[in-house]
Amino acid sequence: xxxxxxxxxxxxxxxxxxxxxxxxxxxxxxxxxxxxxxxxxxxxxxxxxxxxxxxxxxxxxxxxxxxxxxxxxxxxxxxxxxxxxxxxxxxxxxxxxxxxxxxxxxxxxxxxxxxxxxxxxxxxxxxxxxxxxxxxxxxxxxxxxxxxxxxxxxxxxxxxxxxxxxxxxxxxxxxxxxxxxxxxxxxxxxxxxxxxxxxxxxxxxxxxxxxxxxxxxxxxxxxxxxxxxxxxxxxxxxxxxxxxxxxxxxxxxxxxxxxxxxxxxxxxxxxxxxxxxxxxxxxxxxxxxxxxxxxxxxxxxxxxxxxxxxxxxxxxxxxxxxxxxxxxxxxxxxxxxxxxxxxxxxxxxxxxxxxxxxxxxxxxxxxxxxxxxxxxxxxxxxxxxxxxxxxxxxxxxxxxxxxxxxxxxxxxxxxxxxxxxxxxxxxxxxxxxxxxxxxxxxxxxxxxxxxxxxxxx
Ligand code: GUN
Ligand code: FE
Numbered sequence: 311x312x313x314x315x316x317x318x319x320x321x322x323x324x325x326x327x328x329x330x331x332x333x334x335x336x337x338x339x340x341x342x343x344x345x346x347x348x349x350x351x352x353x354x355x356x357x358x359x360x361x362x363x364x365x366x367x368x369x370x371x372x373x374x375x376x377x378x379x380x381x382x383x384x385x386x387x388x389x390x391x392x393x394x395x396x397x398x399x400x401x402x403x404x405x406x407x408x409x410x411x412x413x414x415x416x417x418x419x420x421x422x423x424x425x426x427x428x429x430x431x432x433x434x435x436x437x438x439x440x441x442x443x444x445x446x447x448x449x450x451x452x453x454x455x456x457x458x459x460x461x462x463x464x465x466x467x468x469x470x471x472x473x474x475x476x477x478x479x480x481x482x483x484x485x486x487x488x489x490x491x492x493x494x495x496x497x498x499x500x501x502x503x504x505x506x507x508x509x510x511x512x513x514x515x516x517x518x519x520x521x522x523x524x525x526x527x528x529x530x531x532x533x534x535x536x537x538x539x540x541x542x543x544x545x546x547x548x549x550x551x552x553x554x555x556x557x558x559x560x561x562x563x564x565x566x567x568x569x570x571x572x573x574x575x576x577x578x579x580x581x582x583x584x585x586x587x588x589x590x591x592x593x594x595x596x597x598x599x600x601x602x603x604x605x606x607x608x609x610x611x612x613x614x615x616x617x618x619x620x621x622x623x624x625x626x627x628x629x630x631x632x633x634x635x636x637x638x639x640x641x642x643x644x645x646x647x648x649x650x651x652x653x654x655x656x657x658x659x660x661x662x663x664x665x666x667x668x669x670x671x672x673x674x675x676x677x678x679x680x681x682x683x684x685x686x687x688x689x690x691x692x693x694x695x696x697x698x699x700x701x702x703x704x705x706x707x708x709x710x711x712x713x714x715x716x717x718x719x720x721x722x723x724x725x726x727x728x729x730x731x732x733x734x735x736x737x738x739x740x741x742x743x744x745x746x747x748x749x750x751x752x753x754x755x756x757x758x759x760x761x762x763x764x765x766x767x
Contacts, residue, residue: 320353320373321346321762324364325383326739327355328390329708330694333638336686338739343367344389346715350762355711386723386733386742390689391708392452392716392758393658394696397556397596397617397647400468401426401435401459403442406651413627414562415533417652418490426459426484427494435464439471446477449657449752452716452760453478455556455594455617455647455700457528460484460496462505466512473516473523476765478716480554480594480700482528483509485543489533496539503542510546510553522761524553526594531558532569532582544587554701555588556617559595562626566600580605589614594699596647597623599632606640615643615699618691620664622653631668635680638687645696646688659750662688685744719757722746728753 327342339357343364347353354371364380383389402425409421429435446454456472456479458465465483472479483506487496496502510525517523527543527550529535535543547555560566560579569579576582580601583589591613598616601609609616616637623630637644646665650656655664669682683691697707706716722733722742730753731745746754758765 320348320378322364322368322378322380323383323389324359324361324380326388327357327709328388328739328743330391330686330690331708333687333690333695336689338743340739344709345371346759346762348762350714352709352711352713352715355709381719383719384723387719387721387756388739388743389709389717389719391693391706392718392760393450393692394645394700394702394707395446395451395454395648395658396594396615396645396696396699397619397649398446398454398456399649399651400439400442400456401429401464402651403445403656404438406656407654408651410625410654411627413564414652415564415568417626422651423490423494429459429461429464432463432467435459435461435467436471439464439468440475443468443471443475443477446656447475447758447760447765448755449659450718450755450758451477451648451656451658452718452758452765453696453700453702453706455480455526455554457482457484457530457556460486460494460502460505462508465509469509469513469523469525470516476522476760476763478522478702478706478760480524480526480556481509481513482526482556484528484530485539486530486534487539488536499536499538499542502539503546506543506546510550527553527555527588529557529588531561531565532573532579533565537573537586540583540586540588547587547590547592554592554594555590556594556596557583557588559583559598560600560605561597562628562630563600578602578605580608584608584612592701596649597630597632598637599623599630601633606636606642609637609642610640613643615645617647617649617699618644618665619647619649619653619661620668621655621661622649624664624668625652625654629671631672631675633672633680634665634669634683635672643695643698644691645699646691657751658692659747662692662747665691685747689747715759715762717759718755719759720746720750720754721756722750722754725756726753730754
């Protein structure tokens, strides 16, 4: 078994810290002292600290001040939590941006299956997944919930690479044994379930304490799975009450019609997945666009999470807007997903921007009943909301003392700022933050930390 990544020594910061305490509460702490202990956990978070007091605080905490560095952030620099991508297809990394404008089912058949089939080749998987995990880390995605391809071996490689590169991840072997070409289909229900169990075992071997990587049960969607496969996955979910579940859910009209043809006994997808034991407080449901009232109620009762993917929802053949404000009003957990590569972008900043755009469309369509998302709310969805959806909010999502330090060091001053709106002398922190969210990119992310370890490649 490979060893877990080594953690950095204690590390401390002084400067501006921005994080969400809840959907409506974005906290900005200036002159903040933040200390990460040697296990990667946040040990201290204190605002309005005079820089001259930092060494005293450190020694009061029981450390010799010179055993680790203090990073003093300048004006235009701040720390924020790392982004959580609640829905991501790792084997689609090399097809992002291809096949725009097709219906979902045509896009799968014409573009996607052929790409994913390449992951049969372990050398290809190693190369592409290295590029994928590095690419997402560079863009500040410190946690991703990944669909692998159907290949057990390649998906084990994906888990290995997340651990090696230090990305927090949920990793699932994609289950799919029908309605795809013979050359890209699980050979049998038994084999699909066997490969799933083998992946769970593999991840438990390489990361026994689930420090970074966890398995996730991943039926592609009901169209791809015979009833026996869904039942078998429901059994695995029941036997493993810690393992989350992800699938595509009420994503597109054609997909919903075809699902109904295949499963005429269920009135809704909620009834369908629920009956197979796949809906509970560990479920991550991607898209959730066309839910009936009773389905929304069921998601509340079952405590399922929603992965909102506003770019892929508007990249296929139809402009699809999920009723996110309604979900938030009902207290349903919501996070953001790149849905890379159904979505062309792998940047959580761009996902937030599109979430704002589609929320304005929704506000319009509901005559103001569903107000558009605010900047704060979008940022919450990209961080703490996503952590809640992934069942990781006890560990990450903000800088509460005791959580693990998954963070971005953002620089909006000096160096190559790319095309971000220039920061001006009179800009308060709130404006600098808004400029970065709305116009920044990975060039402004100077460092990425996962569990205290600097991982940016
Ligand atoms: N539904 C089934 N498979 C997929 C996929 O790969 N991407 C998206 N967006 N929807 C799907
Ligand atoms: Fe998807």
